[in-house]
Amino acid sequence: MDIDTSRLLVLPEWGGKYVINEAYRPIAEALVKKYPELRFKLVDEILFVDNTEDKGKQKNKYKNAQIGKIPEKYREIITQLTGRSFSYIMEFYKRNIETMSREQIIALVYHELRHIGADGDIILHDIEDWANMHYKLGPDWASTMRGIPNLLDEGVDWDSITGPSLFNNLEPDNLEQPRLRAVK
Numbered sequence: 126m127d128i129d130t131s132r133l134l135v136l137p138e139w140g141g142k143y144v145i146n147e148a149y150r151p152i153a154e155a156l157v158k159k160y161p162e163l164r165f166k167l168v169d170e171i172l173f174v175d176n177t178e179d180k181g182k183q184k185n186k187y188k189n190a191q192i193g194k195i196p197e198k199y200r201e202i203i204t205q206l207t208g209r210s211f212s213y214i215m216e217f218y219k220r221n222i223e224t225m226s227r228e229q230i231i232a233l234v235y236h237e238l239r240h241i242g243a244d245g246d247i248i249l250h251d252i253e254d255w256a257n258m259h260y261k262l263g264p265d266w267a268s269t270m271r272g273i274p275n276l277l278d279e280g281v282d283w284d285s286i287t288g289p290s291l292f293n294n295l296e297p298d299n300l301e302q303p304r305l306r307a308v309k
């Protein structure tokens with residue numbers, strides 16, 4: 126029997142605070158394949174982890190996810206333990222994203238992938254979010270109850286997304302222009 130070495134083996138029912146969750150990987154892979162601005166992101170180098178306890182509170186904002194580099198010491202240790210090389214941890218604040226739609230999770234993975242710069246370092250947003258997400262999905266894409274586009278749907282790309290008002294009901298409230306405001 127062939128062993129698929131590309132699959133990460135994890136304990137199936139780990140009850141701890143940090144839970145490796147490979148379910149995000151195919152989303153990240155599909156996004157990298159689809160969007161040229163993500164083409165240098167090495168999804169193989171990312172460990173996807175749910176933080177099942179923390180609320181991600183920073184000042185008065187709640188983070189939904191974050192990405193960071195794994196310190197060299199732990200990188201080497203993980204490589205020895207798994208035979209795999211991981212440079213980044215993408216961490217999801219499970220309690221904050223539980224009620225998100227699939228489309229919002231996909232947008233969130235896109236958002237975090239953008240934080241990996243071309244040279245591999247973690248980079249910061251152009252504004253408080255990535256400008257294309259802010260203007261095309263709306264400043265509240267992570268918290269809104271309205272639908273947002275599925276970035277992985279065929280035919281959906283940034284150029285074809287014309288702004289959040291298109292996706293709203295035609296209620297006056299929903300037609301206001303996006304304003305600059307913090308996403309997270």
Ligand SMILES: [Zn+2]
Pocket residue numbers: 236237240250254
């Ligand atoms: Zn961010």
